[in-house]
Amino acid sequence: MEIYNSRYGIEPFFFGETSKELFGCYHKSIQVPARKHGILLCNPMGQEYIQSHRAFYQLAVKLAKIGFHVLRFDYFGCGDSAGEFDQGSVHQWVSDIQMAASALKERSNQSSISLLGLRLGATLAAMVTEQSDVFDTLILWEPVLNGRKYVEELLGMHKSFSPKVGKRIWGSDPPEEMLGFPLTAELKQDLEAIQLERIKSHPRMRLLTICNQSDGFYAEELVRLIQAQPQAENQTIDDHQVWREEVYKRLIPITTINSLVNWMDMAHS
Amino acid sequence: MKEHALKFGTNGSLIGILTEDDPIDSSSNANKGLVALLFNAGLIHHVGPNRIYVKLARRLAGMDIRTLRFDFSGIGDSGPRTDKLPANDSMLDDALQAMDELERNWGAKAFICIGLCAGAAAAAQVGIADDRVKKLIMINPMLPVSPQTNLLHHSNYYYTSALFNPRSWFKLISLRSNYLSILKVIHMKIKVKFRPHSMREDEQSEVLASLRHFFHHMKVEGKQLLMLFSEDDIGEQYLQAIVGNEYNILKQSGQMKTKKLVGADHLVAPLSCQQDLIESVTDWLNESV
Numbered sequence: 001m002e003i004y005n006s007r008y009g010i011e012p013f014f015f016g017e018t019s020k021e022l023f024g025c026y027h028k029s030i031q032v033p034a035r036k037h038g039i040l041l042c043n044p045m046g047q048e049y050i051q052s053h054r055a056f057y058q059l060a061v062k063l064a065k066i067g068f069h070v071l072r073f074d075y076f077g078c079g080d081s082a083g084e085f086d087q088g089s090v091h092q093w094v095s096d097i098q099m100a101a102s103a104l105k106e107r108s109n110q111s112s113i114s115l116l117g118l119r120l121g122a123t124l125a126a127m128v129t130e131q132s133d134v135f136d137t138l139i140l141w142e143p144v145l146n147g148r149k150y151v152e153e154l155l156g157m158h159k160s161f162s163p164k165v166g167k168r169i170w171g172s173d174p175p176e177e178m179l180g181f182p183l184t185a186e187l188k189q190d191l192e193a194i195q196l197e198r199i200k201s202h203p204r205m206r207l208l209t210i211c212n213q214s215d216g217f218y219a220e221e222l223v224r225l226i227q228a229q230p231q232a233e234n235q236t237i238d239d240h241q242v243w244r245e246e247v248y249k250r251l252i253p254i255t256t257i258n259s260l261v262n263w264m265d266m267a268h269s
Numbered sequence: 270m271k272e273h274a275l276k277f278g279t280n281g282s283l284i285g286i287l288t289e290d291d292p293i294d295s296s297s298n299a300n301k302g303l304v305a306l307l308f309n310a311g312l313i314h315h316v317g318p319n320r321i322y323v324k325l326a327r328r329l330a331g332m333d334i335r336t337l338r339f340d341f342s343g344i345g346d347s348g349p350r351t352d353k354l355p356a357n358d359s360m361l362d363d364a365l366q367a368m369d370e371l372e373r374n375w376g377a378k379a380f381i382c383i384g385l386c387a388g389a390a391a392a393a394q395v396g397i398a399d400d401r402v403k404k405l406i407m408i409n410p411m412l413p414v415s416p417q418t419n420l421l422h423h424s425n426y427y428y429t430s431a432l433f434n435p436r437s438w439f440k441l442i443s444l445r446s447n448y449l450s451i452l453k454v455i456h457m458k459i460k461v462k463f464r465p466h467s468m469r470e471d472e473q474s475e476v477l478a479s480l481r482h483f484f485h486h487m488k489v490e491g492k493q494l495l496m497l498f499s500e501d502d503i504g505e506q507y508l509q510a511i512v513g514n515e516y517n518i519l520k521q522s523g524q525m526k527t528k529k530l531v532g533a534d535h536l537v538a539p540l541s542c543q544q545d546l547i548e549s550v551t552d553w554l555n556e557s558v
Contacts, residue, residue: 012274012284012346023274025284025346053314057346079316080272080286080323161538180319180538251312 010060015103022096023080024073026107027060031067037136037268038069038108040101042117042125045093046085046154047179048243049078052118054251055242059116062261068268069108073100086182090124090190097128101135112136114268116260119243120144120191126199133202137267139260141210142241145221147194154178197225207232208263210256212239235259270330275337277370283363284346285315285339287375288326300558302378304371305329305336306364306395308388310536311411314345318385318536325383325547332551334558335375339367341391357394364395372401379403383550386535387411397486404557405487406550408497409535412507413476424454424506477511484515487524494525495553497546499533526553 011028014021029035041056043049060070074081075096077088101113114137117125122143129135144150158178176183201207207229211219219236226232239253273287307322309315315338316323326336340347341363350359364382371377381404382392389410396402440446487494498504505527508516519525528549533542 009281009348010284010346012276012286014272014274021272023272023286047319050313050316050318050320053345054312079320080274082272084324085320161534177540180536180540180543182540 011107016096016099019082020076021082022073022076022099022103024071024100024103025057025060026104027064027070027072028108029067029069030064033067034069035067035268036110036112038071038104038110038113039063039264040097040104040113040115040125041070041072042097042115042121043072043074043078044119044121044243045075045078045088046181048119049074051245052243053079055253055257056118058252058254059257059260062257063264066261066265068264069104069110071100071104071107073103086184086187089187090127090194093124094127094131097124098132101128114139114264116141118142120150123194123196123199126196126201129201129205130199133204135202135205137206137208137264138201139208139210139264141256141260142212142243143196143209143222144194145196145218145225147191150194151183151188151191155183201229203230205231206267208267209234210260211236212241212253212256235263270327275339275370278342278347278363278366280348282342282348282350283339283366285337285367286326287335287337287371288330289335290330290333300333301335302376303334303381303558304375304377304379305334305381305383306367306392307336307338308360308364308382308384308391308395309341309344310385311387312344313536315340319538319543321385321537321543321546324543325550328547328551329554332554332558334381334554335371335377337367337371339363360391361394361398364391365399368395368399368401377401381406381554383408385409385537393483396492397483400490402492404493404495404554406495406497406553408537408546409499409502410496410504412504420453420457424457424503480508480512481515484512484519488515488519488522491524493557494519495550496525496527497530497549498527499530499535499537499542501534505529 011026012023013026014023016022041060043056044052056072060072063070075088075093077083077085097115104113105111113135115125115128115135116139117123118141122140125138126140126143129138155178161179176188207226209222209226209232211222211234213219223234226234237256237259239256242251242253271289271291275285275287277283307315307317307326310318317338322338326338329336341360343349354362368377368380380402382395382402383406384390384392385408389407392405392407393410396405496505520527530537530542530545532539533545537543537546
């Protein structure tokens, strides 16, 4: 009897420079014939990465089921990739996305690639499209709009999580950390410099933004940002922000995932 | 250090990362047959909470101990099963498949099972089921939810936070405290002090039986055990109150060591505590390997 579902088969592999190997999971298209298109999923970072991991797995499985070739991967110093988190930088992670896009092209034998990123991963993906016009579609799922606010938010969450954290052992001058991950001065500076509105993607590229907050300043700001882009669309979807919730509570924002899959299906039919 | 992406199990649906000292750089083969298995902390994938499993696996590689971090079926990168096996049985079967794979293709002869929270419970289950497991490292093991665990949580709160908080004392004298809960905790403390096994009577017999069986098995089979508890975790209090003698005898014999991770929360988020955890594990292994 088949005890595992072989339709969900994925190929885990390492790629890139030997000293900076990145870990990826390639989801080969399950549908025959496959579409001539690959999708690269760009993770968030830190605790948000851990909490959204299974959501990205499910998204990749669903996209592969309708014929896309999908690659999930970890940035340098994150997840299963080489390096320590405090060695990571925005510049490094942007270059990792480019490296992963090449790996996806090679694995899938397709030259047409879309980028789909969540939170910081979305913003990093947008930065990549500013430097290169080879990407067909860009999907920004709750992107980080303003790096300074993002860092403040992470540090605020860390502080409220436990005011006693770290003090007993590190003494009065603990290293800065954000919910289980170190925040070096260099990374903090990198992150604080991010402003999504300054990133100019290629005008021919299709752009979809997904917002899970139905009200407030963030949603308005996101809509305002994409107005200048000729082929842009925003979807506001009332769904769980799994990257913010405790991992045992909710893992899969199924409404958003289904919506993303449907949109990609239509856009590349 | 070298890392390999593994795909194993009946249909190659289980995914994990094997970390080892780079065979080119490695000077010793002392621990080559010994492989550590890291089990999912609940639904968190194989990098572990706050990526601790990655750090730990890389440190163990430096001690010439190979480590496999993998995901149980339906968690992380691993696909779901279709045989509708109950979760505990599925977990055990996945772990045994991982051990078989490592024995067949990576020369594994003995195993160290390591886990945090639900991963610790899985480690215990695998440790009982398979003789190839020689050591266990359990971090903040998941405890059964019962009136006793709730009472211990209250007790822990009163002793560690409320006792030193002026607001709590103000609530007490202004008649706004939960007096029933306080009385229950005091009653429990007195009962446990004068009759250490008194909590057993109320505990679910099935849970007690499985815990006693686990500690008995460790003792009889001569398996070594390290238990790490975060500062706010009630695990050790619980085991002392519920299991009692079997727990204390194993500890006194030196077969089991316990340690408190000062300042740590359940998932060991503070960096200093992560460091403490990794050093506690490597120190213990250095002493016992």
